Amino acid sequence: MISLTGLNLILPQLIIALAAIIVMLSIAVKRCHRFTNLFTLLSFAAAAISVLYIPRGSFGVSSLFVVDGFGKFFTVLIACAGFVITLMSYHYLNAREKRNEEYYILLLLSSLGALTMVISNHFVSFFLSLEVLSVSLYALIGYLKEEPAGIESGIKYLVLAAVSSSFLLFGIALIYMQTGHLDLSGIAAGLSSSGEFSGVFIAGLAMVIVGIGFKMALVPFHLWTPDIYAGASAPVSAFVATVSKGAVFAFLLRLFYSTGGLENKNVWTVFTIIAVASMLFGNWLALRQQNIKRLLAYSSIGHLGYLMVAFLAITDRGMQAATFYLVVYFTGMLAAFGTVIYMSNKKGEALYIDDYRGLFWKKPWLAAIFTTVMLSLAGIPLTAGFLGKLYLLTAGTEVGIWLLVIVLVVSSGIGLFYYLRVVAVMFAGKNENEASSEPVIGKIFPHGLVLTLLFLLLLWFGVYPSSLLEIIQQIASVIR
Amino acid sequence: MPVNYYIFLSLALFAIGIVGVLIRRNAITFFMCIEIMLNAVNLLLVAFSKMHHAKQAATLATAGIDGQIFVFFIMVVAAAEVSVGLAIIVMLFRNVHSVNVNFLNRLKH
Amino acid sequence: MSITLILFWFLSVLALFSAAMVVASKNPVYSVLWLILVFFAISGHYLLLNAQFLAIVNIIVYAGAIMVLFLFVIMLMNLNKSNEPKRNKWLNLAGVLAGGCLLLVLVAALKNAETKATLAETGTGNIGLIENLGKALFTDYVVPFEISSVLFLSAMVGAVVLGKKESSPDTAGQSGKSSEK
Numbered sequence: 001m002i003s004l005t006g007l008n009l010i011l012p013q014l015i016i017a018l019a020a021i022i023v024m025l026s027i028a029v030k031r032c033h034r035f036t037n038l039f040t041l042l043s044f045a046a047a048a049i050s051v052l053y054i055p056r057g058s059f060g061v062s063s064l065f066v067v068d069g070f071g072k073f074f075t076v077l078i079a080c081a082g083f084v085i086t087l088m089s090y091h092y093l094n095a096r097e098k099r100n101e102e103y104y105i106l107l108l109l110s111s112l113g114a115l116t117m118v119i120s121n122h123f124v125s126f127f128l129s130l131e132v133l134s135v136s137l138y139a140l141i142g143y144l145k146e147e148p149a150g151i152e153s154g155i156k157y158l159v160l161a162a163v164s165s166s167f168l169l170f171g172i173a174l175i176y177m178q179t180g181h182l183d184l185s186g187i188a189a190g191l192s193s194s195g196e197f198s199g200v201f202i203a204g205l206a207m208v209i210v211g212i213g214f215k216m217a218l219v220p221f222h223l224w225t226p227d228i229y230a231g232a233s234a235p236v237s238a239f240v241a242t243v244s245k246g247a248v249f250a251f252l253l254r255l256f257y258s259t260g261g262l263e264n265k266n267v268w269t270v271f272t273i274i275a276v277a278s279m280l281f282g283n284w285l286a287l288r289q290q291n292i293k294r295l296l297a298y299s300s301i302g303h304l305g306y307l308m309v310a311f312l313a314i315t316d317r318g319m320q321a322a323t324f325y326l327v328v329y330f331t332g333m334l335a336a337f338g339t340v341i342y343m344s345n346k347k348g349e350a351l352y353i354d355d356y357r358g359l360f361w362k363k364p365w366l367a368a369i370f371t372t373v374m375l376s377l378a379g380i381p382l383t384a385g386f387l388g389k390l391y392l393l394t395a396g397t398e399v400g401i402w403l404l405v406i407v408l409v410v411s412s413g414i415g416l417f418y419y420l421r422v423v424a425v426m427f428a429g430k431n432e433n434e435a436s437s438e439p440v441i442g443k444i445f446p447h448g449l450v451l452t453l454l455f456l457l458l459l460w461f462g463v464y465p466s467s468l469l470e471i472i473q474q475i476a477s478v479i480r
Numbered sequence: 481m482p483v484n485y486y487i488f489l490s491l492a493l494f495a496i497g498i499v500g501v502l503i504r505r506n507a508i509t510f511f512m513c514i515e516i517m518l519n520a521v522n523l524l525l526v527a528f529s530k531m532h533h534a535k536q537a538a539t540l541a542t543a544g545i546d547g548q549i550f551v552f553f554i555m556v557v558a559a560a561e562v563s564v565g566l567a568i569i570v571m572l573f574r575n576v577h578s579v580n581v582n583f584l585n586r587l588k589h
Numbered sequence: 590m591s592i593t594l595i596l597f598w599f600l601s602v603l604a605l606f607s608a609a610m611v612v613a614s615k616n617p618v619y620s621v622l623w624l625i626l627v628f629f630a631i632s633g634h635y636l637l638l639n640a641q642f643l644a645i646v647n648i649i650v651y652a653g654a655i656m657v658l659f660l661f662v663i664m665l666m667n668l669n670k671s672n673e674p675k676r677n678k679w680l681n682l683a684g685v686l687a688g689g690c691l692l693l694v695l696v697a698a699l700k701n702a703e704t705k706a707t708l709a710e711t712g713t714g715n716i717g718l719i720e721n722l723g724k725a726l727f728t729d730y731v732v733p734f735e736i737s738s739v740l741f742l743s744a745m746v747g748a749v750v751l752g753k754k755e756s757s758p759d760t761a762g763q764s765g766k767s768s769e770k
Contacts, residue, residue: 105743116736512620519651528709530711534708556737
């Protein structure tokens with residue numbers, strides 16, 4: 001039973017839910033894109049700030065949710081990502097779509113799904129959050145009407161997501177059979193009483209991994225990723241790459257750390273195979289891409305693989321490294337998609353690497369930002385990506401999972417090639433024949449400002465990480 | 481009723497659903513197969529819920545109720561998913577005048 | 590053989606046969622009708638397990654609402670004639686084989702479970718009654734219940750956004766309202 005005092009624990013979620021309803025009602029009164037955008041921005045900001053009003057400590061909300069430091073950290077992260085995406089969407093939608101207020105309702109609801117997922121402590125709440133996140137995403141992916149690929153990628157995502165959630169549910173049912181509980185603490189208790197893992201539990205866990213692996217686009221389940229990234233509009237792709245994956249990763253950490261499911265050798269091996277395959281295939285397939293959104297899609301597969309290394313370390317250090325890397329990944333991906341949005345025009349997005357040819361001579365500042373982003377994603381020193389990878393490596397070497405560590409290093413080496421290829425194209429000679437008649441969407445405000453901010457963040461985390469690490473160290477031990 | 485029976489019945493239904501997803505190209509039949517899979521899971525959950533109830537009813541009167549609540553939520557989700565899915569199918573039909581998913585291969589390049 | 594066992598076998602065979610026919614039918618309308626039969630069979634199973642609320646909800650939501658939606662869409666788009674392209678036989682066979690393999694793997698994984706002696710109680714136990722489910726739903730599960738209302742909101746907005754998308758982009762949305770089909 002939830003009491004009225006318990007409501008302040010889920011304040012960020014309530015704010016976002018309320019905002020979605022207000023936006024919907026405001027559309028019924030009068031359509032005003034500027035107001036809708038500003039209101040959405042304000043509500044994301046309010047959601048992020050409202051976390052400060054949640055008392056410290058770990059509280060359960062009716063055994064289905066748990067509000068702790070970990071959940072609050074991810075709440076802020078998701079709200080900030082939502083803020084940035086909203087900011088970048090305004091001019092993009094103005095240029096490319098006529099009816100665009102509903103976009104914000106869907107964005108808010110989708111973020112709400114992510115926000116409830118990071119505090120979920122129960123399979124029912126996890127599954128419902130997952131579906132709130134996905135159902136809004138189906139519509140978001142097919143949102144642009146001038147993009148014929150949008151609707152097709154929408155249905156592709158829908159069909160695959162539905163199949164993967166049936167697998168997830170079957171797995172949950174098997175886990176339920178073994179333990180008799182659907183909440184994570186109950187599952188942990190049921191497991192520790194039965195001693196060792198039975199075949200039913202392992203089969204259930206394997207099917208849950210299918211469902212979660214699909215959402216995180218880990219390698220055997222990654223086939224949808226490049227098509228969806230290429231078919232959806234750039235802000236939505238940014239959302240899929242950051243918020244949707246980050247929220248599922250947060251639940252993955254909670255699920256396996258609080259139930260101790262990773263202590264089984266078989267489960268651990270399956271995850272190791274998935275991680276190795278994600279790192280290698282993600283980076284290897286990205287090598288051949290000419291389309292920058294597909295390139296980012298494969299690169300994100302690789303990055304999720306890196307995250308799995310820290311996840312598999314099963315230590316506090318690993319958890320901190322994973323959280324730090326996730327923040328860096330969010331910043332880098334948002335900035336990368338932000339640049340794609342900046343360079344797009346009314347006719348279409350700047351999809352191909354050639355569209356960035358000679359960018360340095362036209363827009364040196366943007367080129368510098370994009371270069372830093374690419375270097376950070378590649379993991380070059382002085383950027384946040386380097387430190388993030390360093391933490392992942394130390395977390396891995398500490399517990400001696402050498403296979404994963406070596407694959408991480410090798411695949412980062414492969415990754416260097418395609419990130420540097422993009423950088424090289426930007427510094428190449430001018431591309432005269434293009435002479436695009438359409439002006440780019442990007443404006444100094446807000447795109448330039450946001451990109452500069454993300455760029456500064458990447459450098460800040462790269463040079464002076466302790467500010468972020470201190471916060472992460474406080475929250476990381478809570479979960480175990 | 482031995483709970484084994486329910487496990488195998490659900491598995492068979494689930495496998496039929498998967499075969500359907502693999503061999504059919506019609507987007508609407510796709511969704512029907514997914515419904516079959518979800519129903520298999522629902523049946524499994526209800527059977528397990530009754531199993532746990534039979535085991536623990538002496539200590540806790542509402543033991544096993546969470547399984548049935550979960551089934552209720554799965555039904556809710558299925559309804560929501562189908563409504564969006566059918567909207568997308570209608571859009572697809574307006575664009576390409578077919579609901580066959582082979583058209584989706586265009587995305588690859 | 591008790592009456593429960595006979596009913597169980599009858600409903601199981603009915604469910605499996607109808608499910609197979611859903612996949613095998615060429616005409617989507619037939620598939621829908623077979624699928625409704627699957628739902629009735631599964632509702633019968635729920636009744637055997639004394640989960641009366643779910644049995645009735647299954648009929649109302651699935652057979653009543655979702656299947657009507659399916660039929661509407663099929664008839665709206667005039668799909669009752671099968672226009673599915675000729676499917677490659679070998680691909681079909683591969684699909685069936687893949688499904689069969691999955692089934693085998695799962696059966697192998699689950700057959701050793703110590704469930705041979707475990708029974709799911711049929712006909713007794715009152716957790717499936719609407720009173721008990723309602724109590725749990727509106728106390729412990731009240732927040733997920735609200736989330737499910739948000740889910741419907743997003744499904745509604747999503748369906749409207751997608752459905753309003755007009756086929757002729759130059760005329761649509763000029764004045765904010767688009768003409769109905």
